[in-house]
Amino acid sequence: MSGSSTVAVHADRDLHPSRAVAPPIYRTAAFWAEDAQQFARAAVDRRGRDFYTRFGNPNHAQVAAVVAELEHTEAAMVTASGMAALTTAVLALVSAGDHVIGQRSTYGGTASVLLNLLPRLGVSTTQVDQTDPEAFEQALTPRTRLILLESPSNPLLQITDLRAVADLARAHDVLTMADNTFATPMNQRPADFGIDLVWHSATKYLNGHSDVSAGVLAGPARILDRIWDVALLTGAVLGPFDAWLLLRGLRTLPLRMPRHNVNGQALAEALHEHPAVARVHYPGLATHPQHALAAGQMSGFGGVLGIELASGFEAADAFLGRLRHARRSASLGGVETLAVHPASMWRGMLSEEHIAASGVPLGLVRLAAGIEDTADLVADALAALPCNAFVEELTR
Ligand SMILES: *Cc1c(COP(=O)(O)O)cnc(C)c1O
Numbered sequence: 001m002s003g004s005s006t007v008a009v010h011a012d013r014d015l016h017p018s019r020a021v022a023p024p025i026y027r028t029a030a031f032w033a034e035d036a037q038q039f040a041r042a043a044v045d046r047r048g049r050d051f052y053t054r055f056g057n058p059n060h061a062q063v064a065a066v067v068a069e070l071e072h073t074e075a076a077m078v079t080a081s082g083m084a085a086l087t088t089a090v091l092a093l094v095s096a097g098d099h100v101i102g103q104r105s106t107y108g109g110t111a112s113v114l115l116n117l118l119p120r121l122g123v124s125t126t127q128v129d130q131t132d133p134e135a136f137e138q139a140l141t142p143r144t145r146l147i148l149l150e151s152p153s154n155p156l157l158q159i160t161d162l163r164a165v166a167d168l169a170r171a172h173d174v175l176t177m178a179d180n181t182f183a184t185p186m187n188q189r190p191a192d193f194g195i196d197l198v199w200h201s202a203t204k205y206l207n208g209h210s211d212v213s214a215g216v217l218a219g220p221a222r223i224l225d226r227i228w229d230v231a232l233l234t235g236a237v238l239g240p241f242d243a244w245l246l247l248r249g250l251r252t253l254p255l256r257m258p259r260h261n262v263n264g265q266a267l268a269e270a271l272h273e274h275p276a277v278a279r280v281h282y283p284g285l286a287t288h289p290q291h292a293l294a295a296g297q298m299s300g301f302g303g304v305l306g307i308e309l310a311s312g313f314e315a316a317d318a319f320l321g322r323l324r325h326a327r328r329s330a331s332l333g334g335v336e337t338l339a340v341h342p343a344s345m346w347r348g349m350l351s352e353e354h355i356a357a358s359g360v361p362l363g364l365v366r367l368a369a370g371i372e373d374t375a376d377l378v379a380d381a382l383a384a385l386p387c388n389a390f391v392e393e394l395t396r
Helices: 004-010 036-043 058-071 082-093 108-120 133-139 162-171 221-234 240-250 253-271 291-297 312-322 342-348 352-358 374-384 386-395
Strands: 075-079 099-103 124-128 144-150 175-179 197-201 215-219 277-281 304-309 338-340 364-368
Touching: 004 058, 004 253, 058 075, 058 215, 058 240, 075 082, 075 221, 082 108, 082 144, 082 175, 082 197, 082 215, 082 221, 099 108, 108 124, 108 144, 108 352, 124 133, 133 162, 144 162, 162 175, 215 221, 253 277, 253 304, 253 374, 304 312, 312 342, 312 364, 312 374, 312 386, 342 352, 342 364
Parallel strands: 099 124, 099 144, 144 175, 175 197
Antiparallel strands: 075 215, 197 215, 277 304, 304 364, 338 364
């Protein structure tokens, strides 16, 4: 088996109908057939690439080939966004009367699927404390069909014991699906621990350049076939050009991730003992309560950290405003450093209860380190902390 960098560059090579070194963009909505037989075959070729672009396209197939090999799964498929990957999979895998378990600390969109969308469709849900593997067991019911995991979680960087939950789910014939957006297959491969399905907001690290919205699902072909059948109906298809950009981004994922890891670790270490900081949430810190678990299932800890400012909401917002390299934005995973203050972003989006249930402190800033020089990012973050900014003001 080849290494990740080789996979990222070559895994799609057999899916190029031309001899072009750089893959062409199949900017077409449909493909034609020589005869009725070929046409009929192409129409039922699940995750195929030469019938109709909503059914599949060579640019989709190339991305899927690379992601499947990186994630150590049999197959993969692409969708128009990360949320399209989640909702399409969930619609395919559960029905009214079923039960789904999710995490308390999880991406806001995933939380809304658990809190709002699924209950409206007659699917009951339970959100559990993912730091406690026994909480998953206690939440199981005879109607549980699916467990949605996310590790590290957004934005608290809590860790889920993937092997423990996968073993539990297998024993009860329940499917597991893990959001691997924060870790990427460079840092963690959930399938290696027995997780059935892996999904990504490919908008983030997989593409890595903040210029595409995309999602991917990776897992066994027989499960992806069921999801593909529903994807045809939801129609959340990725445009061929966006798939082409995503493939281009994937080529350098194995080069980019180590730098994100270095920058995330350096920022966490520089900030976590600072008096203006109450706590840094980063699984690579020895002081993270789940550091040992993280080190056992991850080979790097990523570029995202949660910084809890000691003086709360106003201090967090002011810190963001003083950063020079990091810009205020809801995204992450690109080459540029971005920062967000969830409590102020959520003010107009979520109910008070939803914010309280998320467990996200009002003073928390999520910093997503890009690939800039480590020293520049650390200096920028330190200078933006409340007391340092005050001293700088006095000595100017
Ligand atoms: C951004 C994000 C998503 C949603 O993905 P989109 O591509 O924006 O639809 C899901 N999970 C995590 C962890 C994310 O950061």
